[in-house]
Amino acid sequence: MINTFTLDGMSIPFSEGQTIIQAAMAAGVYIPHLCFNPQFKPHGSCKLCTVKVNGRQSSSCTHQALSGMVVESNTTQINDERRMLLQMLFVEGNHFCPSCEKSGNCQLQATAYELHMMSPHFDQFFPDRAVDASHPEYLLDFNRCILCSLCVRASRDVDSKNVFALSGRGIKSRLIVNAKSGLLADTDFCGDDKAANVCPVGVILKKRIGFAVPIGQRSFDEQPISASPHPVMKEV
Amino acid sequence: MTSHLETAANLENLRRIAIDPVSRVEGHGKVTILLDDKNRVHQVRLHIVEFRGFEKFIQGRPYWEVPVMVQRLCGICPVSHHLAASKALDVIVGAKHLTPTAEKIRRLMHYGQILQSHALHFFHLCTPDLLFGFDSEISRRNIAGIAEKYPETARRGILLRKFGQEVIRHTAGKRVHGTGSVPGGVNKSLSIIERDELLKDIYQMVAWSRDAVLMVKELHHQNPELYNSFGAFRANFMSMVGFDGGLDLYHGHLRGRNANGDVLFDGVDYQNYTQLIEEEVKNWSYMKFPYLKSLGRELGWYRVGPLSRIQNCDFLATPLAEIERREFIAYGGVMPMHAPLAYHWARMIEMLHAAETIKDLLHDDDLTGSELVVSGERAFEGVGVIEAPRGTLIHHYRVDEHDLVTMCNLIVSTTHNNQAMNEAVRRVAQQYLQGHEITEGLLNHIEVAVRAFDPCLSCATHALGKMPLEVEVLNEAGERLSYFARSGAGTHAC
């Protein structure tokens, strides 16, 4: 017998141990998310993937699928709340899409388009965060970090290096580099690391690439994030 | 000279008029005029609220971001900043010679920008003054009035601009704030489809550009007294010219002439612009006043833009525009033309040249090539210069060994023209305001002089033709004597 639950009225099959988002993705149904990446253990921090399970809010990236549950995702109310979360992420950092090289390949931007976010709505924080350009091949632009911890998980769980960590609490949370100097150049980070290629926004960037891919050929120019949530970045 | 009007000798008993903001120009500027009780002009100043924060803002950013980021300086000619920054960064990445495809795509983008900007300026912003008269009925002295009375002129203006924007879109990826030019080259060439789409319309654009030259030339011939003398002042002038001496808005070296047209300097490598130009700060203006070091502060100021370029170069490489250039030079006689209104004529000759250049480029197979980027030995300092629609644009950067920008200096066209525009408004104030009861129409004369330079006064974007204008005349006790307010809808005096 196949286990199923309903998602916005559709019947979604799942196998034992799958989370709601995993089952939905396998069935080709998009649930907005940022800190979830199918290659890593879920982190459950961004809350973009929030759905209603039998009427109660829950993160679909951590909530196990159970037979017969009724899940709502694509509703006006939930999408309004997701949009507000996105707006908060935008104003907390410095996200200047028109001059960001990740534009068109950025999951934050693509999700904002998907959810029709038209303005930041809240007052901008304009935090003052310096760029770490110490590494000869990679650059860290902390202005755009959304604290999804994907680089932390990739470096720890795949690369076995622990280059990155999240530090501080609440609004003071920030990404740090595990080196006495705090600089990427003083770690064993390298371009082949999983952590070098996992950031959903424009923090961890290979240097001197910039705007090499023209507008029209970037990942989310071709299809919206709902059609392809984790596109493979183009090699330049 | 009008320099005595920069600062009044004695401020007592003078009343102040402010034209704030100057309308139908890009961005925000104001003119202040001090008059005595007989309406004699004592002081005239053009103030420009320029956005200088950018030079600071860019520090600490990676250099490859700069050509895209600098476009945020200006919504009107972002491509000029995009290309000037790219040229400076070509030096940083050691790209001594771009591939033919990269250079031609950039040229195409630039001439598209010239076309759209010149069309916008002439048709949308200036024809209302030139066709209706400087003090004509204000309610129709705008592009809507033109569209009603001269629908074909308005239509051509719109379509010429649109074509220029399409050229930009195909080369930069977007009409505004594209990404096409990158350090060392470009990120895309033209597809055959894109090229053919542009080719389809280019002949029409050349023809209409030619008609625009004829139109402005006709205006000069009809009223030489006005066109030759309105706000006229003598000045040195400077521009980049091609290495062969011809007009080249994309690349070359610097040449300057004095007011008689004699060459002051030529063949100057713009990497060394700091040896040529110094910038003076004046306490009453946010914008600096550049001058030629060799001539000093008093005498060294100069003019840039179409009027300078057309008279500074030896020839235009496209046939129709070259015929027009010769006629323009012949009209001026032995001396260069200095009249601000001649800017319009020169600007339209450039627009024709841009259209012809685009036509030639579209027939060049290099445009569809695939070699896009080169690099070489890394440098740490670079200067990029381009002749933007409004004049010479200088971008200068230093980049550290970690690839971050440590210094940025920009000299934009409007800054080069700062003193020249001040001269023009002072001259007009003397010619037209002196001793007269001030009316809106008279004040518009001041704006006409400013507009001739096509200044881009800041990065602010205002709805075209909708800028409010407030003019307040106060007596020395600060009491309001008269007041005009103009909203988008019209004018009322109260």
Ligand code: SF4
């Ligand atoms: S750097 Fe990127 S991957 Fe790492 S926490 Fe920040 S946003 Fe996530």
Ligand code: FES
């Ligand atoms: S994707 Fe589930 S909380 Fe971020």
